[in-house]
Amino acid sequence: MQQPSITYSKRTIWIxxxxxxxxxxxxxxxxxxxxxxxSERKFILYQIHFSLGVLVFLLTIIRIIALCTxxxxxNLYPKNSVRERVRKCVYYGFYxxxxxxxxxxxASLFLEGIIHSLQSSNWQDLPEISVDGFHPxxxxxxxxxxxxxxxxxFHISGFVLHLIQKKENTLKRxxxx
Numbered sequence: 001m002q003q004p005s006i007t008y009s010k011r012t013i014w015i016x017x018x019x020x021x022x023x024x025x026x027x028x029x030x031x032x033x034x035x036x037x038x039s040e041r042k043f044i045l046y047q048i049h050f051s052l053g054v055l056v057f058l059l060t061i062i063r064i065i066a067l068c069t070x071x072x073x074x075n076l077y078p079k080n081s082v083r084e085r086v087r088k089c090v091y092y093g094f095y096x097x098x099x100x101x102x103x104x105x106x107a108s109l110f111l112e113g114i115i116h117s118l119q120s121s122n123w124q125d126l127p128e129i130s131v132d133g134f135h136p137x138x139x140x141x142x143x144x145x146x147x148x149x150x151x152x153x154f155h156i157s158g159f160v161l162h163l164i165q166k167k168e169n170t171l172k173r174x175x176x177x
Contacts, residue, residue, distance in 0.1 A: 006073055007172070007174070009066060011070060012066050013175065013176060015063040019060065025052045030145060033049065037128070042126065043126050046118065053101070053102055053106070056102060057098075057099070057102035076162065076170065093147070093151050094155070097148050101144050104144065108135065108137055108141055111138065112129045114129070
């Protein structure tokens with residue numbers, strides 16, 4: 001049996017940071033296109049958002065597999081402690097939220113009629129989806145985006161709290177050597 005490593009695997013580290021950059025790109029494009037009128041700029045943002053979303057979806061699937069198969073660092077807290085349970089909720093919450101964001105985003109392309117515009121490569125075919133209200137799947141996509149912000153806040157707060165209280169830089173566990 002292998003001893004727990006000090007850091008995550010190189011694959012997990014790369015996926016974590018590439019996904020982080022892509023997710024910030026998704027946040028940027030999502031916020032910028034949300035209340036914008038149909039235009040060529042909004043169409044380009046949809047194209048970028050869709051492409052980044054597919055990449056994040058694939059990387060998340062690979063990361064879940066890697067987390068099941070690769071070595072992991074030892075837990076920072078006792079197994080049944082409140083902090084360990086909160087940490088697990090945040091991590092699993094991220095995976096569930098990201099998977100749902102990707103699935104609901106893909107579904108919304110079809111349910112809102114956005115896919116026709118992307119297929120035709122014509123921004124003028126882009127529907128004005130907020131006129132009649134969002135489809136419930138698209139609405140869940142928007143709600144889950146707020147959940148991602150909350151989880152991100154918990155994730156960063158956990159790092160800062162651990163740094164202040166334990167004087168340990170946990171970032172080194174998920175950083176490149």
